[in-house]
Amino acid sequence: MAAKPSGAQGDRPRRLRASPQSAPPQSAPPQSASPESAPPESGSSESLEGPRTEPSLSLDRIVAAAVELLDTRGVDGLKMRQLADRLGAGAMSLYWHVENKEMVFDLALDSVLAYRGPPQKAESRDWRGEVFHMLEDWRASMLRHPWSASLLPRRALGPNILSRLELLSNTLSRAGVADADLNAAIWSLWNYVIGATVTRASFVLSDEDRSVAQQRLTGLGEHYPTIERSRLLLDDDWDGAFRKGLDFLLDGLAPRS
Amino acid sequence: MAAKPSGAQGDRPRRLRASPQSAPPQSAPPQSASPESAPPESGSSESLEGPRTEPSLSLDRIVAAAVELLDTRGVDGLKMRQLADRLGAGAMSLYWHVENKEMVFDLALDSVLAYRGPPQKAESRDWRGEVFHMLEDWRASMLRHPWSASLLPRRALGPNILSRLELLSNTLSRAGVADADLNAAIWSLWNYVIGATVTRASFVLSDEDRSVAQQRLTGLGEHYPTIERSRLLLDDDWDGAFRKGLDFLLDGLAPRS
């Protein structure tokens, strides 16, 4: 479906660091500074010159700081000036490394989506368990960075998310999903995970908020009898609901055998 | 699940128009100026004074203009100054009618989500057809206003969307979905529709964009063999994919009989 792998957004004329997205996603982690990766290897090429107190600006450092800022301040809380400040750099220094704020979003987003693979050895015959694990891990990764889910559907697709889709596709294919159904199956799961995660990350309400919401619904009870009775807005078990719905969907997807 | 019907956002201290969301959603349409509604009844109370050339500001007019602006300019294109300008009002006049920009978003969003009901008479026994129609209509309403889908999960739930959820819940319940599964079923469908629509509204690429994307994927083919072969990113049939996935999900949801 009309999605766009990053790097495809037309040639940008001006100064631009070598795009890390063009590196193969498997071999070396594109952003080693990603909080999802192993501890950043701070040692650069030469360690002869002693410790750098203020390592100069780099894409990796920028991306890592952006993720931190996004985690604490949210999507609207990421300001270019503040990001530079955090890095001990002058206000406008970022613009030598990145094209614009959009690019910061793209890089931060994909850096958060690295997948480590299933816990046990590969080639399990339990395709359903594998898919379940992949999607729960995907959701968990995004919930660890609540700004990421809402960004994902509207940004270029980076190497990490493409790898996840590749693995998902491969697994479903091996499980026996017909080629003609494969894309529809993948997008169904994509839709479900994105919808669930965006919703869960967005509706963050205190207990009081929620009880006020339900009270309000009760007040209007005559208009919403069914969802009032089922306490739709009070339901708290996000994880359980996610798994239950995923079960429904996988039941429907399962190749009839 | 922890969602919040609008109006529950705590008492605001300052000037504030009587919230139209508190009106029952069924009886009278909350925003008669909504583009989803019948032609706006421009005649106010007294028609004795002749035609007003410049009808004074009102919540309805503001909401209608906001929807127009959002449709043409997108989420980031809605500016309070420009909105006032469109209404022939002074720059800051809006703030007497609305609390802030957030409130404009909430009202515009719900105004776009009115549901007219199924085409034929009620009480059909075809629950699956009913659900299908409701969800396709919901998606279509949001795609007519591409900014709406991404806004829905993070805003207060207005009367129109609550009505849709109520009807959906009621239909599923009548169809035989167990009470214990009801909320999970509703949120599954919500997740699917939101994910599908947000994605479809966001990935708007030209044909050239898409072929560039696929070419790029082919270039990296060794890393993404499966999705490269299935042409995941080239697939164009959004409507078909939506229906197919919905079929999968409803298969899983269908009460075993």
Place this chain on the structure above:
DNA sequence: ACCTGAACACCGTTCAAGT
């Protein structure tokens, strides 16, 4: 090659004031 401050063209919102 890499970084910088000043400046530009915007924003949402407050406020004191008008009718």
Place this chain on the structure above:
DNA sequence: ACCTGAACACCGTTCAAGT
């Protein structure tokens, strides 16, 4: 009750310079 312009405290980004 309803509307207004000026002003405040911000933004992202450009630009001409610095080293």
